[in-house]
Amino acid sequence: MPKLAERALNITPSVTLSIDSKAKQMVAQGIKVVNFGVGEPDFNTPENICYAAIKAIHAGHTRYTPASGTQDLRQAICDKLKTDNGLEYTPAQIVVSNGAKHSIYNTLLALCDKGDEVIIPAPYWVSYPEMVKMTGATPVFVETREEEDFKVRIDELRAAVTPKTKALFLNSPSNPTGMVYSRAELQAIADLCVEFQINVISDEIYEKLLYDGAEHISIASLGAEIKDLTIVINGMSKAYAMTGWRIGYTASNKEVATAMASLQSHATSNPNSIAQFASVEALRGPQETITMMVAEFARRRLRMVELINNIPGLSCRMPKGAFYVMANVSQLFGKSIGGEVITDDLKLSSFLLEKAQVATVPGSGFGAGNFIRLSYATSMENIEEGLKRIADFLNS
Numbered sequence: 034m035p036k037l038a039e040r041a042l043n044i045t046p047s048v049t050l051s052i053d054s055k056a057k058q059m060v061a062q063g064i065k066v067v068n069f070g071v072g073e074p075d076f077n078t079p080e081n082i083c084y085a086a087i088k089a090i091h092a093g094h095t096r097y098t099p100a101s102g103t104q105d106l107r108q109a110i111c112d113k114l115k116t117d118n119g120l121e122y123t124p125a126q127i128v129v130s131n132g133a134k135h136s137i138y139n140t141l142l143a144l145c146d147k148g149d150e151v152i153i154p155a156p157y158w159v160s161y162p163e164m165v166k167m168t169g170a171t172p173v174f175v176e177t178r179e180e181e182d183f184k185v186r187i188d189e190l191r192a193a194v195t196p197k198t199k200a201l202f203l204n205s206p207s208n209p210t211g212m213v214y215s216r217a218e219l220q221a222i223a224d225l226c227v228e229f230q231i232n233v234i235s236d237e238i239y240e241k242l243l244y245d246g247a248e249h250i251s252i253a254s255l256g257a258e259i260k261d262l263t264i265v266i267n268g269m270s271k272a273y274a275m276t277g278w279r280i281g282y283t284a285s286n287k288e289v290a291t292a293m294a295s296l297q298s299h300a301t302s303n304p305n306s307i308a309q310f311a312s313v314e315a316l317r318g319p320q321e322t323i324t325m326m327v328a329e330f331a332r333r334r335l336r337m338v339e340l341i342n343n344i345p346g347l348s349c350r351m352p353k354g355a356f357y358v359m360a361n362v363s364q365l366f367g368k369s370i371g372g373e374v375i376t377d378d379l380k381l382s383s384f385l386l387e388k389a390q391v392a393t394v395p396g397s398g399f400g401a402g403n404f405i406r407l408s409y410a411t412s413m414e415n416i417e418e419g420l421k422r423i424a425d426f427l428n429s
């Protein structure tokens with residue numbers, strides 16, 4: 034048997050993907066599972082975007098493109114960043130990749146060496162620390178507090194900085210918490226990163242999914258110095274219901290962009306040509322579908338939060354963005370249900386899937402073991418049914 038590389042042996046499988054896989058296996062067996070684990074919009078890709086892809090196929094746009102993406106798409110991204118975020122970039126500063134996850138990995142490969150440290154506020158998206166470890170760098174976690182909307186304290190962020198600190202992850206709106214940083218909060222983080230010359234990996238994939246008047250501000254827009262240190266991560270999947278199309282992108286200073294483009298040219302070459310043509314239409318075409326999706330997500334969010342807070346032993350805060358709720362389940366630990374003791378979030382999520390046929394994601398995968406994550410990127414009918422099942426199970 035071949036000896037595996039250390040990087041492969043040290044990686045923890047994605048808890049979100051494993052839950053989703055198990056739920057889908059149960060569905061294939063004829064079990065009616067309510068899936069709150071999925072991290073993608075349940076809407077179809079808008080028709081104008083699909084038509085642009087079909088048109089591209091018929092026009093023969095099925096060959097290799099430049100490794101960093103077509104000139105037209107990179108220009109459309111520049112136009113979007115200027116209009117939506119007040120950011121000026123040239124196409125040479127844009128690298129289009131196979132999804133935002135790929136964009137993040139390219140960023141880490143370009144920035145990090147073995148021995149470097151990358152600060153990650155917790156709760157965090159499950160893949161951040163694993164991708165950091167894959168580069169040989171070390172993830173450094175800074176805990177946040179539920180009562181402070183899971184936002185990192187600037188004094189605790191400062192305390193985590195060492196001479197080895199290379200980068201900071203910033204995710205607003207956040208997966209898994211749904212929190213959104215204000216301009217003042219971002220400015221304090223920006224000032225710290227400029228002071229210590231720390232790169233900011235700003236994951237803005239959920240920027241369009243905002244509620245209650247919350248405003249998305251890119252930290253890169255807060256001045257020339259922080260812009261030079263920031264790698265903006267975004268993509269098509271969440272705003273345009275294009276998760277399977279696999280188009281993400283970065284915007285950064287030219288030196289970092291050139292390094293990422295070179296890495297990608299050898300690792301994967303260009304992203305899907307047809308999806309790139311569809312993405313140009315998404316960015317330049319009608320935007321009404323986003324408004325419709327956000328309005329529906331907002332309606333579901335209110336109902337999910339209400340139902341969770343009505344279940345004894347569960348509680349949650351009102352998220353301001355994305356499409357997730359972090360439910361605090363710590364009051365259930367140590368309780369016995371059906372002769373089985375709920376020892377932790379992993380056990381609870383397992384019970385809910387096996388006994389109640391409801392898929393949730395244990396918070397420990399996000400560095401938050403007192404919680405489980407539920408997605409409201411599903412129908413109102415599923416939200417009502419799934420939370421009724423959870424309530425019935427916990428009361429059984």
